[in-house]
Amino acid sequence: MNVNLQEIINKLQTAKGELQKQQRFARFATGLDELISHTSEPLMLMVMGSFSTGKSSFINALVGEEIAAVEAKPTTAVVTKLCYGQQDKLLLHFRDGKVQSATPQEFTRMTAVNDEEMLNEVHEKLDYVERQMPLEILKQVSIIDSPGLNDVKEKRSEATERFVSKADTVLWMFSSWQRGKRWRRWTD
Incomplete structure (x- = not known):
């Protein structure tokens, strides 16, 4: 289970990077920060x-x-x-x-x-x-x-x-x- 969760976190971080590259979608990156943080916690x-x-x-x-x-x-x-x-x-x-x-x-x-x-x-x-x-x-x-x-x-x-x-x-x-x-x- 830990491997799958880490893969999800990695994909969320990749998505965040892509959103930040696209100026008009950059505001959604903040929401992903919260999701990544919450997913990383027990x-x-x-x-x-x-x-x-x-x-x-x-x-x-x-x-x-x-x-x-x-x-x-x-x-x-x-x-x-x-x-x-x-x-x-x-x-x-x-x-x-x-x-x-x-x-x-x-x-x-x-x-x-x-x-x-x-x-x-x-x-x-x-x-x-x-x-x-x-x-x-x-x-x-x-x-x-x-x-x-x-x-x-x-x-x-x-x-x-x-x-x-x-x-x-x-x-x-x-x-x-x-x-x-x-x-x-x-x-x-």
Whole structure:
């Protein structure tokens, strides 16, 4: 698959060069830049659903490590992007555009629901948390863990809704006990 994808990227770059040579089509080359850039990046898989449907457990099983917090109550406080990096690194992306580094040891504290007043205020200001890790699977796919859509904190559900447009693919998880009660809202 990698060979085919690289061939596609090469053909897009060739097409871009040809468009740039022809003055009247040069404006279309910019659109190809975006397509080439997006095609070169790993697939972005967003895991969504109500809280306590196994989103975090699924992600942990997929990457082969216990990364995301798992409990029977809402546990993911902010949208969390797991992506490839040569070393374990944590970046906090705030809604105002600022990015701040944190240590990987702070991951659970920065992403999980807790009773710390100060952290709850930080969670409300965060757009998402990015964790870069040297895991082979993350070279092919970036995984987005999201707060449950029926979370009691409306800000958490809003963050999930805001981030879904950035995903290439959405995996919708639901409990057979809930029988899709909440997902109708997304299909209406």
